[in-house]
Amino acid sequence: MTTTVETPAGKPGSGKGKGTGATSSGTPRRRLTYPMVLLLIAGGLVLLSVVRVVTGADSLTATSQWASALSFAVPIGLAGLGGLWAERSGVVNIGLEGMMMLGLFAAGWIGWQYGPWAAVLAGIIGGMLGGLVHAVATVTFGVDHIVSGVAINILALGVVQFLAKLWFGADGSPAKDAGGNDKQSPQMDILQPFSVPGVADWLGDIAGKRWFLISDLAGILRAGVNNVSWLTLLAVLLFVGTYVVLWKTSFGLRLRSCGENPQATESLGVNVYAYKYVALLVSGGLAGLGGAYLAVLIRMYQDGQTGGRGYLGLATMIFGNWRPGGVATGAGLFGFMDALQTRDGGATVHATLLLFALALAGVAIWQLWRGKRLTALIVAVVGAALWIWYATTDTMPLELVSASPYLTTLLVLTLFAQRLRTPKAVGKPYRRGEGG
Numbered sequence: 001m002t003t004t005v006e007t008p009a010g011k012p013g014s015g016k017g018k019g020t021g022a023t024s025s026g027t028p029r030r031r032l033t034y035p036m037v038l039l040l041i042a043g044g045l046v047l048l049s050v051v052r053v054v055t056g057a058d059s060l061t062a063t064s065q066w067a068s069a070l071s072f073a074v075p076i077g078l079a080g081l082g083g084l085w086a087e088r089s090g091v092v093n094i095g096l097e098g099m100m101m102l103g104l105f106a107a108g109w110i111g112w113q114y115g116p117w118a119a120v121l122a123g124i125i126g127g128m129l130g131g132l133v134h135a136v137a138t139v140t141f142g143v144d145h146i147v148s149g150v151a152i153n154i155l156a157l158g159v160v161q162f163l164a165k166l167w168f169g170a171d172g173s174p175a176k177d178a179g180g181n182d183k184q185s186p187q188m189d190i191l192q193p194f195s196v197p198g199v200a201d202w203l204g205d206i207a208g209k210r211w212f213l214i215s216d217l218a219g220i221l222r223a224g225v226n227n228v229s230w231l232t233l234l235a236v237l238l239f240v241g242t243y244v245v246l247w248k249t250s251f252g253l254r255l256r257s258c259g260e261n262p263q264a265t266e267s268l269g270v271n272v273y274a275y276k277y278v279a280l281l282v283s284g285g286l287a288g289l290g291g292a293y294l295a296v297l298i299r300m301y302q303d304g305q306t307g308g309r310g311y312l313g314l315a316t317m318i319f320g321n322w323r324p325g326g327v328a329t330g331a332g333l334f335g336f337m338d339a340l341q342t343r344d345g346g347a348t349v350h351a352t353l354l355l356f357a358l359a360l361a362g363v364a365i366w367q368l369w370r371g372k373r374l375t376a377l378i379v380a381v382v383g384a385a386l387w388i389w390y391a392t393t394d395t396m397p398l399e400l401v402s403a404s405p406y407l408t409t410l411l412v413l414t415l416f417a418q419r420l421r422t423p424k425a426v427g428k429p430y431r432r433g434e435g436g
């Protein structure tokens with residue numbers, strides 16, 4: 001797999017320097033190849049198996065654990081994918097949380113009346129409305145992106161709580177008679193999951209034998225073929241579709257160039273405003289779909305159900321370096337940590353201390369091999385601290401168990417901050433004709 005370097009307009013070039021895929025010294029930045037990715041996955045599986053055997057925390061590779069992780073990861077990943085679309089076009093979107101709220105409410109409102117698939121469509125539309133508001137504010141009127149995003153989060157929270165009281169909690173309303181109140185909607189019909197016949201049972205048999213590595217791999221893979229939500233499959237297709245559209249089509253090239261150098265893009269006859277509007281509508285729709293997923297999962301709208309997943313989606317976008325594969329990886333990591341809270345609680349989270357300590361030891365060795373001694377030392381110190389923590393304790397306090405996804409976010413972003421490559425023009429004001 002070869003690597004090309006993109007110019008600000010998004011075309012292959014030989015530019016060197018900061019933000020072009022090269023280091024400040026002019027040395028091309030090495031990207032992960034497919035064999036390297038497969039090697040990392042294999043190493044991670046071996047590490048999980050070793051930790052599972054040493055600690056006795058079978059939940060680490062159990063199908064139920066990874067199924068829960070998948071259900072937690074999907075809304076986070078969809079929010080992160082929405083952020084990717086927005087920021088690749090040059091617009092910061094921290095209003096993802098508010099757009100998820102709008103999607104959650106719209107899905108709950110429509111879902112109890114017309115079913116789960118109508119709820120999905122309503123959630124997408126609700127999120128797109130939030131994206132449209134953000135587009136009008138930032139693209140048309142030039143409002144600061146952060147201010148607009150914060151305003152959308154606050155506005156969405158107020159709107160959904162007001163409408164919930166008006167539509168679900170009003171005395172004598174059909175929704176209240178059906179079981180709704182000012183904090184939740186009536187229940188919708190269940191969206192039946194699917195399983196792959198034969199494969200799910202075969203993997204379950206292998207997982208039950210508790211063989212080292214083989215059973216662990218079977219337990220993890222079974223989570224992807226047994227009782228899987230159709231919305232999870234839709235999310236996977238959206239990740240693949242995003243990669244194809246943004247990196248394999250001329251439309252995607254133009255949209256990404258709007259986030260790199262909108263003035264140069266405009267000079268080529270591209271309507272930058274239109275591309276930013278499209279990106280923000282897609283961004284809002286994806287965040288709204290994340291909210292709809294939550295509504296379909298629990299079969300209702302529930303106040304506070306988003307639980308900050310929009311902000312975690314932003315973290316996965318940054319961790320993933322504004323690429324779909326990275327976003328999916330980050331969402332999986334945070335979903336895994338989030339799911340640990342529901343599986344053996346403190347004991348399982350305590351086992352992950354050893355997992356992270358061993359992983360950081362590997363990262364430290366890799367950084368030392370690359371000649372980055374200071375980075376290697378810092379990573380090694382953090383890994384040693386986690387190992388000491390694991391060795392001197394037997395469980396994890398409940399408060400830290402609840403905070404583990406957010407602590408993981410901080411740790412991962414701190415370690416990988418040096419490899420981030422932000423779109424050059426993201427967050428910068430742009431007015432039509434100013435580059436002429």
